[in-house]
Amino acid sequence: MKRIATAVAAVMLLSACGGDPLAGSGNNEPAPTDTIVVGSANFPESRLLAEIYAEALSAKGVKVSKKLNIGNRELYYKGVQDGSIDLIPEYTGVLLKHINKDATEVGSDEVYAALKKALPQNLVVLDKSAAEDKDAVVVTKQIAAQYSLKSLDDLVPYCKDLAFGGPPEFQNRPDGLSGLKAKYNCEFKEFKSLDVGGPVTVAGLKDNTVQAANLFTTDYAIKANEFVVLEDPKNVFAAQNVLPLINEKKASQQVRDTLNAISRKIDTKTLLDLNQKLAGPDKPEPEKVAKEWLAGAGI
Structure with a gap:
């Protein structure tokens, strides 16, 4: 119990220091038309993927800003819907279930196809990666x-x-x-x-x-x-491939090409390796790990 109490205190401290990127007045205003606002959920892998997206787009001359560590899907998806966030890393199966709780698709391709149909008109998902985090x-x-x-x-x-x-x-x-x-x-x-x-x-x-x-x-x-x-033979947890969810108005061909190139390079082993780096003794910042991976991947 002591270990849990210490961990809870650490998480609360981080939350207090970082704050809620969507809380307070003005933060739900639409993103600037000339900028892609990149968001993330409140766990390391999501923050890392968001940094990879942001760094790659910035390197291509796209103006970006970041709202990271927002919280759970129930919170950040509202930001994507109202246009205060333009781009966020997502996972196919859980996003589909969030939009349509009655969805029955479980396979990777079936979930991806159903997700594209289920999204509201102002949002699109780009190419799914081979990386799966369930x-x-x-x-x-x-x-x-x-x-x-x-x-x-x-x-x-x-x-x-x-x-x-x-x-x-x-x-x-x-x-x-x-x-x-x-x-x-x-x-x-x-x-x-x-x-x-x-x-x-x-x-x-x-x-x-x-x-x-x-x-x-x-x-x-x-x-x-x-x-x-534990194995899940009855598929409570559907396929969960990593992919970008983006405001369609911000998804120019250059943006699509850049993000799709990232998806082609990321597989499950890559995610495991990147998460291992984040958990390393030196606890590197996700931005640093993102830059190193992009350089090695040639993006």
Whole structure:
């Protein structure tokens, strides 16, 4: 519990220092017509991808500004809709579910096609990358051994006895707790509101405060702590390919070509490697890692 309290305090401090880029008067005004405002969610991989987009566009002479670390999809998507944010890295499956909670597509190409149809007229997604970062239910190696867990099917008999941890929005998303209940009849003993794939969730698993949790499959903490990702045979979590979501008015051919070139270069191994760098002992800034990757990728 002490580790969780310390991690919570750290997250609160970061939030207090960084603030909410969409909070306060004037921040929801439309982006300038000559500038692409790049946003990100509130977890490291999203911030890194946003920095990659921003740096690449800036190098091509496109004027950019940044509103990073905004928060969850329920918050930042409103900014994309109202035009105060122009561009943000997204994940196909969860974005589709956000727009259409009844979507049934699970495969990569099917999800991508359905997403393009579901978007409002002022928004478009560009080419999807091969990189996939899925939500997952994760347990420690010890819990996996104790209950003989390899998949979510194996977890079902024990859900009622276990505490689950994850970001607050996981409680209400159709591909969150409600999806686990609908597809696996899994209802946990309790839900503990932690963070978005960050130190609080990792600490909760390690302290056994929660016995299962929501993490992202490209999170370096999974490998570092020998956590076990439970297989999802009933596809609560659809394909989640990384791609840019952008205001159609700002998607010039130059912008499209630049962002599509990035998507062609990013695969899942790339994401894993980049997240490992972000989690390194020196804790480099996402902007630095982004610049180094772009130089190496020749973009």
